[in-house]
Amino acid sequence: MTGRHPNPLVTRRAVLAGAAGLSGAGLLAACGSPTGRLLPPSGAAVRATERARHHSGRTVTARLTPSAGALDLGGVVVDTWSFGSLPGPTLRARAGDRLLVDLANHLPAPTTVHWHGIALRNDMDGVPGMTQEPIAPGAAFRYDFTVPDPGTYFFHPHVGVQLDRGLYGTLVVEDPAEPGDHDLEWVVVLDDWVDGTGRTPDQVLASLRAGTSASGMGGMGGMGGPGMGMGGEGGSSRLLGGAGDVDYPHYLVNGRVPTSPVTLTGRPGQRVRVRLVNAGSDTAFRVAVGGHRLTVTHADGFPVQPVAGDAVLLGQGERVDLLLTLGDGAFPLVASAEGKSGHGLAVVRTAGGAAPTAAAVPTELGGRVLTVADLSPAASVTLPAKRVDRSHDLLLGGSMREYRWTINGRTFDEQQPLEVREGERVRLRMRNATMMFHPMHVHGHTFAVVDGTGRPGVRKDTVVVRPMQTVLVDLDATNPGQWMTHCHNVYHGEAGMMTTLSYRA
Numbered sequence: 223m224t225g226r227h228p229n230p231l232v233t234r235r236a237v238l239a240g241a242a243g244l245s246g247a248g249l250l251a252a253c254g255s256p257t258g259r260l261l262p263p264s265g266a267a268v269r270a271t272e273r274a275r276h277h278s279g280r281t282v283t284a285r286l287t288p289s290a291g292a293l294d295l296g297g298v299v300v301d302t303w304s305f306g307s308l309p310g311p312t313l314r315a316r317a318g319d320r321l322l323v324d325l326a327n328h329l330p331a332p333t334t335v336h337w338h339g340i341a342l343r344n345d346m347d348g349v350p351g352m353t354q355e356p357i358a359p360g361a362a363f364r365y366d367f368t369v370p371d372p373g374t375y376f377f378h379p380h381v382g383v384q385l386d387r388g389l390y391g392t393l394v395v396e397d398p399a400e401p402g403d404h405d406l407e408w409v410v411v412l413d414d415w416v417d418g419t420g421r422t423p424d425q426v427l428a429s430l431r432a433g434t435s436a437s438g439m440g441g442m443g444g445m446g447g448p449g450m451g452m453g454g455e456g457g458s459s460r461l462l463g464g465a466g467d468v469d470y471p472h473y474l475v476n477g478r479v480p481t482s483p484v485t486l487t488g489r490p491g492q493r494v495r496v497r498l499v500n501a502g503s504d505t506a507f508r509v510a511v512g513g514h515r516l517t518v519t520h521a522d523g524f525p526v527q528p529v530a531g532d533a534v535l536l537g538q539g540e541r542v543d544l545l546l547t548l549g550d551g552a553f554p555l556v557a558s559a560e561g562k563s564g565h566g567l568a569v570v571r572t573a574g575g576a577a578p579t580a581a582a583v584p585t586e587l588g589g590r591v592l593t594v595a596d597l598s599p600a601a602s603v604t605l606p607a608k609r610v611d612r613s614h615d616l617l618l619g620g621s622m623r624e625y626r627w628t629i630n631g632r633t634f635d636e637q638q639p640l641e642v643r644e645g646e647r648v649r650l651r652m653r654n655a656t657m658m659f660h661p662m663h664v665h666g667h668t669f670a671v672v673d674g675t676g677r678p679g680v681r682k683d684t685v686v687v688r689p690m691q692t693v694l695v696d697l698d699a700t701n702p703g704q705w706m707t708h709c710h711n712v713y714h715g716e717a718g719m720m721t722t723l724s725y726r727a
């Protein structure tokens with residue numbers, strides 16, 4: 223080991239050794255950077271932070287049994303891995319509740335669950351080899367943590383490309399203090415689907431790596447050079463540039479293909495809160511409801527200044543809550559695969575009459591599309607302006623010669639952790655030097671996207687960085703531990719575009 227930074231592989235083992243209560247002290251000392259000792263996932267700092275969280279005194283229990291088996295996507299039957307249904311169960315808790323989730327792994331492979339967007343105790347974050355040992359086939363694990371902040375979250379494994387199978391579900395954390403200005407609520411989960419249609423996600427990744435992706439979108443089509451993601455099989459998006467690496471046969475809304483959609487029902491004039499989750503792996507979705515305007519009220523769980531538009535754009539891992547006032551009739555809710563061909567569909571119904579066809583394309587999709595640039599935080603969640611104590615640059619890159627996506631020129635195994643200290647205001651400067659968008663996610667924190675005036679803006683845990691764009695995000699380092707920071711395109715993450723936000727003492 224040379225230089226300021228330890229070998230991250232050794233570090234990850236050392237972190238786990240500490241987490242498992244083994245005699246990790248020597249390892250940690252040996253691997254600590256000269257500027258500080260690593261704060262391990264189940265160390266004293268993590269325990270103290272968990273104790274200091276507000277506890278409601280309530281406990282919510284759930285069971286998750288990931289297993290292999292057939293699922294019916296609406297006439298399309300696939301062999302896949304899921305939590306028993308698609309989407310998986312929706313878990314509901316209130317802010318301050320303790321969540322006790324018993325996972326029994328019936329998969330033929332190791333797995334974990336990551337609680338995407340939750341500022342939870344680090345040792346429950348579900349990152350194998352870093353915050354916990356992978357859960358072996360046949361083994362069990364109990365997730366036990368407090369959910370501090372209300373909002374719309376989701377959960378998925380953090381092992382390989384398992385997210386691109388059917389292993390995801392929504393976690394709704396209700397706000398006891400927010401009455402909710404709506405009559406009903408729908409959870410709507412979007413996904414791009416390939417598993418069981420002749421290729422598994424692992425095979426898709428292998429062919430991307432081999433450069434032989436049969437129905438891929440040109441593999442490195444999103445990278446620099448001639449074509450640069452603009453001429454791939456799947457084309458590109460005016461809003462996002464290169465649209466993705468994988469050409470999916472199906473796009474799903476709540477686990478169904480458009481020819482056999484789910485129906486979401488209500489009465490004319492009712493106000494609906496739609497909790498919208500993009501659980502896709504390689505696809506951004508543009509969502510609209512025919513005949514309706516929509517108002518974005520929350521982004522990644524946190525409230526925003528309500529803003530109205532015709533459609534909304536979500537990258538992988540992003541969530542928005544929408545308010546809809548229902549019209550009279552039957553309407554298509556369409557999730558168009560941004561820059562690709564195909565879409566997902568649900569039917570919104572408040573009256574009799576013919577359902578929209580599978581090919582329905584609401585004109586709203588071409589109207590005002592809301593993106594992160596349109597969002598500003600509600601006053602209650604605005605991060606106070608403060609001097610930045612520490613900045614890190616994240617140059618998002620890739621190589622044309624192999625399927626390799628990088629942060630600061632390094633893949634995860636070569637990565638230098640982003641060191642932070644508890645209590646600091648930290649700025650991450652993410653610059654995209656590729657021709658494809660990257661939905662960048664930080665575990666365990668909800669950052670503020672720095673706005674055009676340099677002030678902390680909308681609160682998010684996942685933000686789309688467009689080609690050649692620089693996005694600054696600020697966060698307060700108040701949740702000690704070791705936190706993955708990565709592209710939520712699961713193929714980019716697996717091909718290297720991951721690093722660690724590493725608390726040191």
Ligand code: C2O
Nearest residue numbers: 336338539663706
């Ligand atoms: Cu939803 Cu590390 O990701």
Ligand code: CU
Nearest residue numbers: 660709711714
């Ligand atoms: Cu990416």
